[in-house]
Amino acid sequence: MRKELKLFRATLLSSGAALGLAAPAFAQDADEQTDEIVVTGFRSSLENSVAAKRDNSSIIEAVSAEDIGKLPDISIAESLGRLPGLATQRLNGRAQGLSIRGLGPDFSTALLNGREQVTTSDNRGVEFDQYPAELLSQAVVYKTPFAGLVGQGLAGTVDLRTIRPLDKSERIFNVNARYEFNEDGSLNPDASGDGYRVVGTYVDQFADDTVGVAIGVAVQSSPSQGENFNAWGYGGGTIDGQKSFASSVDLDRVGVMGTLQYHPTDNFTSTIDIFYSDFAEDNPIRGIETGFSFFGTTETVNATNANGIATDITFDNVRGVVRNDFNRRRAELVSAGWNGKFDSETWGLEMDISYSKADREDDLIESYSGTGYCWPGCDTRTVPDANANPGAADTINAVRDSDGFFRLSPTLNYADTSLFVLTDPLGWGQGNDLVQAGFINSPDTVDELLHLRASVNRDLDTIFSNVEVGVDYSMREKTRNIDQQFLTLPGNGVSLAGGAVRTAPIPAQALVSDGSDCGLTFFGIPGQVCYDPFFLLENGFYQPQFVSLSSFSTAQDWTVEEDIFQAWVKFNVDTNFIFPLTGNIGAQLVHTDQSSLGFRIPTGVSVTDDLENIAETVEDGDKFTDILPSLNLNWELGESTFLRLGASRTLARARMDQLNASLSLGVNTNIIGSDAPGNTEGVDVFVFSAGGGNPRLRPYIANQVDLSLEHYFGGAGYISVAGFYKDLEDYVNAGDTFAFDFSDFIDAELTPAQAALLNSPIGPFSRPSNNGSGSIKGFEFSVSLPGTLFGDESILAPFGVISSTSYTDSEVTLTFTPPLSPSLPQLAPLTISIPGLSKWVVNSTLYFEKGGFEARVSHRYRSQFLAEVSALSATRTLRNAKAESIFDAQIGYTFGGDGALGGTRVTVQGLNLTDEPFVTFNGPGEIIDHQSYGRTYLIGVSKTF
16 A cells, blocks of 8 residues: 555544544535434335435435335345436346446446445446445435535446434434345355345434434345356357356345534534445356367257247267356455534535545356366367376257257266266366366455545625535555466376376365255256365365466556546525526536556466566556536426526546556567568558557546426425436547557567667557547436325325336447558447446336335336446456346335334335346347346344334
8 A cells, every 4th residue: 555545544543533523524515414314114215315306406316214224125226226317237136236327337436425435346336235225324316416526427426325313313223134035045055045134223412412423233144046047159050058057145244334423513513434344255156068069069950040049959979067166255345534514604614534445355266077088189279188088978958948048958967976077178278288177266456545625615695605615635546466376186297298187086075965956957957066166275186376377468467546636616506597596506627647557478478477477567657637517507497396407527537457557568570670560461560569458548528418307296296307418528449559669678578689670669559548439318207106195085195106217328439540551451430339328217116105004016127238247257248138127025014102012113025026037148049148036035123212
């Protein structure tokens, strides 16, 4: 960690100890706080959310707690995903990534009590399951920014808010417990099929209500299951191969929230907020990987559909790879902040210091077994191997299900430990002269952020009611390192040519069952050999072999540093212009100093060389300044009818991995001394070439306009129609190529004789650029209709409905830098889809509340979108995902009166009631991923004292 970060962290901690506790942070103070949450269930949550939307100067959406420790959904991501214009993507069955108005997680930011937060992901996207919903009192999504909103995103800004104890008028103690289970039980014998959530929250006031304390602890053990199909591809209309896996996830998390407020006088408030999350996830993934169109197999097509996809195929000579994979994740997130606020009659001063850190460690192990080593013919690829012993082959019938995945009917017994051994069944390690019996990726990500912020405001007696001037300085450092190792078999070295061990029996101590309860029956496979791969690694049954190059063309270890200074001025508007007019106008100045430290692997290095001794550091960066004006105007056209106009310029910083300074260098010394750069059949050949990231990338920019017409009625009723347009600039083109001067690499890569004959150090560099532009536009319609509109005594009074429909369209074009030579073709502009964008998003909830009884059914729909999914070696890739339609339901009863059961609430919830799968595809009929998560049920009880 940099010295500056250590210094500021020490400053934060000492200031907090000296000054006391926190006031609501800046984003939270931009508008008056919403009224105190009254404990009356879901309708109360809705009324508070509607009030927050109505009273804010920006265009926002909000979700509020029904009660202390009780948001309407089991996760904050689920709640946010029900808001107009928002959609979530599921990971392991849980809502996690958030898209706002068609733009994915990379384009939005998250605040906690108004303070920007680090992320546990290896980029900027927030993983919302790090934040226990039970410890939050409200979440606000800013669709239009204001000048004082520090850390604003291009798509939107999500501000998660915890309890303010001095906003409560009494002592509150709440205990909440829920039992959770999946209808599929557990698909893996070493994972649980049920779990629990236990939450305790304490809120109190002392010293004549000048000191307030709020403490919350949430302990969770949550299971999820996945029946996962993945296709290699469909060459010639026949599936090339597939993975049929059963995945079980045990998520254990402890979350702690603490707030201390000190309000000794009417004009001074001091607040300290602390949040801590410890997150552990264990994910056994077991199944069979079968190569069909390669590795010596033969096929007989029995049936084909209208799209030309073979739907019934018999494959002979198949050598399936039995996979026993296991992913472990450990993540820790801490966030602390102090806020002090002083107000006089006309002046106000506010200071805020915050620090957050996330540390995530993953171990992703793959373990392979088969009937023997190396399919017939694999020894002719790279290293002839007379010791290849491929073992028994299988005959498999693959039949395409109506959902697009394939069910298999094998002839071999994949649960027979006498038949299957630890080995490299398909010879994947041949190209590296080793037996690849497994592989392990161990990425480690550390993210640290310090903020120092101050502002002063003064009341005015003009069309502007108040002016605010502020500054913010932040330092962020994010580091990603990944260790990768081949897992070979011990006994006689690593090299195939040197006689490396090809096969080894599976030790009985590693087995976790007889294989019959490893859940592959969904795919037609009765069972498989089922063992613990970490047992093999930790007890000497594997011999790790360090990897330097792996499958990457560019080193994946990097550090990105960002020092950002922001200054703003904001004028609050309160006047009449035909109608009463409120809002704000202002601008932010944002100066960025960004840099990245990466690595370069010298040419001629073997994949098994020691990276630490051969890697050379590469460092680069840039400085730049942006001006971000913003305008929010609200006309009150009539009683509770508002016309809102927002106009602003916003930015979203490039992905961290795209800012990676690491590069891979190519040197073609064969053409030195010729007329290079030469021309061979219209393609120029250069001595130097490279690929990598770009530490000089500028942020994405959007010039945007928003218009919203809103009418409110009753406590929870409103109707809203909104439209928006974003003009996108500096959109990142991840696949650009441009000229680069490689003079700095001449001495390291060329001999003096070669350097003397070099005609030019210029060569092509493939790296991201800002050569992209486009637009995104859409409309949103939302309505909340409480049944009380028909009279408090009507039969419809207990009912209500909330619904929203959003349409979003985009047009983004990537252009490419002109080639180095006129003989090279100019790449044509490329029109792309924006990741995370669904054209249609529909969210609806029907609810009923009466006499302590409540029930609701919720539905979320999103049309197809470009999803980010897991890829090779702990990386991510983009695939087209099919439309989703998800139904959830909840019923509950709250006991009244002053007896022992008074205030006790019992709930039953069902999630994903139609077992909606997550499906990705390439083309018509070509299903790539099909993941079924099953239905999840929760039974809970809560008590407020």
